[in-house]
Amino acid sequence: MAHIPATLRYDVRDPFAVRMSFPAPATLEGVAVSWTFARDLLSSGVSSPAGAGDVRVKPYGYDRTVLEFHATEGTAIVHIRTGELRRFLAETTDLVPVGEEASHVDVDADLEELLRDAC
Template structure:
């Protein structure tokens, strides 16, 4: 069984101009990091011209479908009939994208099939991780 789910999504970048260009993005879930979701934007879609990856909690993404969530670098909220807004805050500025809520729901359903919500801790190998930390401390 695969340990990773990757789903391409179409994001609409909200900019100062009235035109909202579509940009490809990828949502990624890896059972080896069971609490996290990654959203990656390709180099041509970023100001820096390099691929940008944001990591945030699966719980934040799911909760943001229902109402405004997040107080830090990533914030999620519903918008209109079938859109979800994701805000990415960095020292360089803020990027705001719209993604179809249905695409996010399908992604979260696939992630839930891989690792059910509430059972993420079963994917962690805490003994191994602690041994790695201790090895690096010596």
């Protein structure tokens, strides 16, 4: 089994989401790839299977959680130590408590940016 130096990140400016980035050598195309998905999907998948789309998360064995990333080019399966994943999630919750994500979103600024190029 190959070890991939993937990076899991959380940004309070996008409080509902987490990102997992893969370096270029780990991808079929040879370019860095990032997947963005719901923080609550990651949180749910630690204790029971979650997700039915491109990203799926489920417990695996004693102290592993599996993240599956499905694309037309193929599927990446990533094993993460569940303890490390729980620590990561706890740190995100310290930054933005679950249920308070909306208070960290500037809807007006996001809407302005979205509509800026529409005219």
